[in-house]
Amino acid sequence: MDMQPAGSGPAKIGRRGLMLVLSSPSGAGKTTIARRMLQRNTNLTMSVSVTTRPMRPGEVDGVDYHFIDRDTFERMVEERQLLEHARVFGNYYGTPKGPVELSLAKGREILFDIDWQGTQQLSENAREDLVSIFVLPPSAKELERRLHARAQDSAEVIAGRMAKASDEMSHYFDYDYVIVNHDVESSVHQVQTILEAERLKRRRQIGLSDFVRQLQEGL
Numbered sequence: 001m002d003m004q005p006a007g008s009g010p011a012k013i014g015r016r017g018l019m020l021v022l023s024s025p026s027g028a029g030k031t032t033i034a035r036r037m038l039q040r041n042t043n044l045t046m047s048v049s050v051t052t053r054p055m056r057p058g059e060v061d062g063v064d065y066h067f068i069d070r071d072t073f074e075r076m077v078e079e080r081q082l083l084e085h086a087r088v089f090g091n092y093y094g095t096p097k098g099p100v101e102l103s104l105a106k107g108r109e110i111l112f113d114i115d116w117q118g119t120q121q122l123s124e125n126a127r128e129d130l131v132s133i134f135v136l137p138p139s140a141k142e143l144e145r146r147l148h149a150r151a152q153d154s155a156e157v158i159a160g161r162m163a164k165a166s167d168e169m170s171h172y173f174d175y176d177y178v179i180v181n182h183d184v185e186s187s188v189h190q191v192q193t194i195l196e197a198e199r200l201k202r203r204r205q206i207g208l209s210d211f212v213r214q215l216q217e218g219l
């Protein structure tokens, strides 16, 4: 982070990177919100997970996920290449450690679309850097409508995800923030507001004490 040596000009305030997590029952809209946040925030990078689930129509390997087989997943777990991992809806998912560490070291902000199990694991290892948001659907009926409207999963997969929605939602309690995704525009605005407030947390502002000292010296 840019910091000026004493006496060489006004002290600058830098920012420590953070990890912004979105979780929700499947279909509530976190991927949609995440994409919009990435368009609005050039300092925000998406963490691309690995998964053993089959690719959906329109998904791109390396962009939406790194699609891998079970053996590769097991090897990554064994070699501790994953920051967190979980079995979700019968498939395996995990967050590659390398890109996250690289982004954080550069002071970037990282966006995660992961479930409550992954959030719990991240929070055990990086609580200070973590900001977690749980996204609720406006109603059960609307959740089911959205899963069908996405038109990317079979009726069986959708039924399985609806069956797990209640259990998933019970984890809202462990999150820093909860939003109800009525319409995308307002939800993106709410997530943006959270991000901007979290950036101003005292512990995330690097060089603040030098800045205040200079202010005091000028009095």
Ligand SMILES: Nc1ncnc2c1ncn2[C@@H]1O[C@H](COP(=O)(O)OP(=O)(O)OP(=O)(O)O)[C@@H](O)[C@H]1O
Pocket (backbone or CB within 6 Å): 024, 025, 026, 027, 028, 029, 030, 031, 032, 033, 146, 147, 149, 150, 151, 181, 182, 183, 184
């Ligand atoms: N506020 C909203 N109003 C109406 N439709 C929405 C809204 N938010 C998202 N959708 C739609 O709902 C569907 C599911 O959204 P999305 O894929 O973002 O959910 P998700 O929470 O990421 O699901 P998953 O956990 O399965 O990845 C998509 O078709 C998306 O366009």
Ligand SMILES: Nc1nc2c(ncn2[C@@H]2O[C@H](COP(=O)(O)O)[C@@H](O)[C@H]2O)c(=O)[nH]1
Pocket (backbone or CB within 6 Å): 023, 024, 025, 026, 049, 050, 053, 084, 085, 086, 088, 089, 093, 094, 095, 113, 114, 115, 116, 117, 118, 119
């Ligand atoms: N714990 C983790 N959960 C993850 C990760 N990547 C995605 N997910 C969650 O899985 C479900 C299903 O996602 P889908 O793309 O198959 O619909 C959803 O809740 C995601 O948030 C991960 O790396 N770790």
